Amino acid sequence: MNKELIIKYFQGRCTGEEAGQVQQWLDQQGTEWIDRFMDEHWDTISITSSDEERRRLASQVIAMAPVKSGKVRWLKLAVAAACMTAVAVTCWWMFASTVPAQLTWTEVRNDSAAIQSVKLPDASVVTLNRHAVVRYSSAYNKKDRQVQLSGEAFFEISPDANRPFIVQAGSTTARVYGTAFNVNALPAAGETRVALQSGKIGVTCDSISGEKILVPGQLLVFNKQTHHTTITQLAAGQADSWRKGQLNFINTPFKDVLLQLENTYGLHFIYTGKPQQQTVTAVFPANDLPKVLQHLAFIWELDFQQKKDSIFIK
Numbered sequence: 001m002n003k004e005l006i007i008k009y010f011q012g013r014c015t016g017e018e019a020g021q022v023q024q025w026l027d028q029q030g031t032e033w034i035d036r037f038m039d040e041h042w043d044t045i046s047i048t049s050s051d052e053e054r055r056r057l058a059s060q061v062i063a064m065a066p067v068k069s070g071k072v073r074w075l076k077l078a079v080a081a082a083c084m085t086a087v088a089v090t091c092w093w094m095f096a097s098t099v100p101a102q103l104t105w106t107e108v109r110n111d112s113a114a115i116q117s118v119k120l121p122d123a124s125v126v127t128l129n130r131h132a133v134v135r136y137s138s139a140y141n142k143k144d145r146q147v148q149l150s151g152e153a154f155f156e157i158s159p160d161a162n163r164p165f166i167v168q169a170g171s172t173t174a175r176v177y178g179t180a181f182n183v184n185a186l187p188a189a190g191e192t193r194v195a196l197q198s199g200k201i202g203v204t205c206d207s208i209s210g211e212k213i214l215v216p217g218q219l220l221v222f223n224k225q226t227h228h229t230t231i232t233q234l235a236a237g238q239a240d241s242w243r244k245g246q247l248n249f250i251n252t253p254f255k256d257v258l259l260q261l262e263n264t265y266g267l268h269f270i271y272t273g274k275p276q277q278q279t280v281t282a283v284f285p286a287n288d289l290p291k292v293l294q295h296l297a298f299i300w301e302l303d304f305q306q307k308k309d310s311i312f313i314k
Helices: 003-010 016-029 031-044 051-064 072-098 254-265 289-300
Strands: 105-109 116-119 125-128 133-137 145-156 165-169 172-176 180-185 191-198 201-204 212-214 218-223 229-233 246-253 268-271 279-285 304-307 310-313
Touching (some): 003 016, 125 133, 165 180, 172 180, 172 191, 212 218, 246 254, 254 279
Parallel strands (some): 145 165
Antiparallel strands (some): 125 145, 133 145, 165 172, 201 212, 218 229, 304 310
16 A cells, blocks of 8 residues: 555545545554554644534545445445544544653662661652651652652652642641651551641641641641541751651650651560550650660559560560
8 A cells, every 4th residue: 555645544635435445455454553654654644633624624525536326325434434534543642642651660768777868859858767668750840749658757848839749658648838847657656747847838637637737846646546636836856856866755655656666676566465545755865775665664664575676565
């Protein structure tokens, strides 16, 4: 089949007879051949897309083609096929141009015993606590700047009014307006905590509650079980105290304290007693586990016994 005739067909300039010949030949080649041809010759193919242009094309084809008795129905079908092909090609082009490319993901895991920092494509910096994981896709920094977080991390965000920065941590979403803040989202913890150091952020905890706006020095605590949200005031420098070698607990449930200790020291706490309903408010040096355990033992009359990498609590 002549290549110029095929291009002429897709341009809608064929007579009814030519259109029928090309259509029959294309049917024999299959859709894969048509796709390759369109990719190779797209620049030379003009697409007829408006209703007015399609009606004019149909009139031209009828006027050019010899209409003989007994062939009127075939000609109408050929014209309809030509018009439908033009529409199909238009839709194919529109679909190909709007379907986004498949996303690829970058994942950074801090499996080391030290704090780790990573610079994002927009020059924002994320400091990962031990065992924290941050993920972002190839769409990052295009329409927005969205990351997924598991664990605890401190964010220092480059201001960009046109591309909001969004942190997704479980059911909690923090929308950033250019700021520095901390998110503690240990998967097994009963609470998610967001602390703002500077700037402004809006936090949405679930699909029910609305967005809560934080100002510098505030801590938002979201209870995953009750869906209750509280906002409290922090002392200066408490938002990222873990980056300074401190363990900072503010009305933290006993279970979450143990999870934080496991995350910090790589130990496994086994507690067989009655669940403690109290909370802990205290600041400890992160390199002094005996002091932390001594404090907890004194408050609740507990006994800690360590066997290898496990600590049994009675």
